[in-house]
Amino acid sequence: MRPSPQPLEQPLAVDAFAPGHAPILETRHLRWPDESACAAFAAALARKPGLHDAFIELRGPLGAGKTAFARHLLRALGVTGRIKSPSYALLEPYGVGDLAISHLDFYRFDDAREWVDAGLRDVFAAPGLKIVEWPEKAADLLPAPDLRLTLAVDDDGTRRVRVDALSARGRALLA
Numbered sequence: 001m002r003p004s005p006q007p008l009e010q011p012l013a014v015d016a017f018a019p020g021h022a023p024i025l026e027t028r029h030l031r032w033p034d035e036s037a038c039a040a041f042a043a044a045l046a047r048k049p050g051l052h053d054a055f056i057e058l059r060g061p062l063g064a065g066k067t068a069f070a071r072h073l074l075r076a077l078g079v080t081g082r083i084k085s086p087s088y089a090l091l092e093p094y095g096v097g098d099l100a101i102s103h104l105d106f107y108r109f110d111d112a113r114e115w116v117d118a119g120l121r122d123v124f125a126a127p128g129l130k131i132v133e134w135p136e137k138a139a140d141l142l143p144a145p146d147l148r149l150t151l152a153v154d155d156d157g158t159r160r161v162r163v164d165a166l167s168a169r170g171r172a173l174l175a
């Protein structure tokens, strides 16, 4: 008797990444009246040694300033040249010295299979900084972040930012 064929649609083995509901260990509330305040926070964060293997989630509506923050962080880390929004490519990789940085945007992501095809699991299995916009669109596929920034825009354009630390590394980044 021949063995029954493997089902075409294997369930995705994503258990290792199941984030559950990681507890928030610490929260900060920031106010960025303009983009230079965002740049200053990014520059301070870039100086923290723990950042090099961190996973940072960026939440908030379209236009909140997620990509702007990612750009300031990448620049502060020494990325030169054009920094594209990864909203079409899903992933824009950078290298600075031996630091690998992955900037991801899941806004247009709607298929878990796409995650595997794009090799995105490898990104999270490897060392390096991960910056992720729209993590909620890939919620069950992502590990728990170290830091979660949730941005909101006031009527006058001021950004209000809630920063949650969800790991010891995240707490160290806020110290």
Ligand SMILES: Nc1ncnc2c1ncn2[C@@H]1O[C@H](COP(=O)(O)OP(=O)(O)O)[C@@H](O)[C@H]1O
Binding pocket: 032, 033, 034, 035, 036, 038, 060, 061, 062, 063, 064, 065, 066, 067, 068, 069, 133, 157, 158, 159
């Ligand atoms: N802190 C800020 N203060 C003022 N303007 C900002 C700030 N952050 C972003 N912006 C501006 O808001 C616009 C949208 O930002 P963007 O980063 O593309 O948003 P998102 O990635 O959240 O959709 C850009 O023109 C950007 O320059």
Ligand SMILES: [Mg+2]
Binding pocket: 066, 067, 068, 085, 087, 105, 133
């Ligand atoms: Mg964006």
